[in-house]
Amino acid sequence: MGFTSQSGEKNNPVVRAESELSLEVVILIVFGVFMLLFGLLLFRIQTGELPYAPDSTYGLFLVIVSFQVITMGKTPFGDLRRSWAVIVLGVCTAIVGMVACFIPGLLAEPVRILVGILLSAGGVALLVQLFFSEDKARVWLKVPGALQHLTVACGLVYVVSIVLGIITLLPGITTDTVTAVFLVIYGIGFFYLSWSIQKVGRLYPPGEAE
Structure with a gap:
């Protein structure tokens, strides 16, 4: 069931192709842009050419993470059922992130530690x-193509997440140069992961018999 304009957009392959991007892929692209931009700017930040507030950066990261938790139940430690408890957790995380963005210095240490734990412990858990x-890398690596790319992309993102x-x-x-x-x-890893998920989604649509 869907809505179609009189111009027949429903049958337009361009419109249909644009709508194929899932919410998960879109959020991963946003993560990729965030990390890539942060890394590139850090080269200038470390020289003092650009101002920098770590709290705001950590806060924005938490807001993006919370959006993923709230909308899909996907946490830095794995997928959870999208229950009210998960939604409330996501909202609380978003609030902490927003406060860190709006009032730099107020939650400097707690936010830094929280982000560090989410990245390192979350990366270990996901790896x-x-x-x-039994239904992930062990199976994916046996299938040439998109599933192997997905395994490599996931591994890359999780390992770098642990390091960061x-x-x-x-x-x-x-x-700071190494960090950048x-x-x-x-950031590139997130782009690779989003491409792999999109590719796998097209080849193996949800609900289709394997």
Whole structure:
């Protein structure tokens, strides 16, 4: 069931192709843009050419994460049933992120630690699920093409997430230049992951017999 304009947009292949992007893919693209832009700007920030408020960056990250949690039940630690408890958790995370954005300095340490835990512990949890779940990498790697790309993309994003989480939890453990490089790789990894998910979604539509 759908709505169609008199101009016949429903049968327009261009319009149909545009609508094929799932919400998950769109959010991953947003993550990719965020991380890539952050990484590129960090090269200028470290020289003092650009102003920088870490709290605002961490806060924006939490807002994007909370949007993913609220809309799809996808958390940094894995997928959960989209219950009221999950939605409330997502809203609370969004509030913390917004406060950090609006009032830099108020939640500096708590927000930094929270983001570091989400990145590092979440990356470990997702990496373990990827390779030890019976319906993920063990199956995907046996099928040439899109599913193998999905496995590589997931592994790349999860590993870099762990590294960035450790860097966030332990400030000064590395240089800003190295951090910027990892952020750029992270952003590219999200683009690769979004492409892989989109490709897999087209080849193996939900509900279709395997």
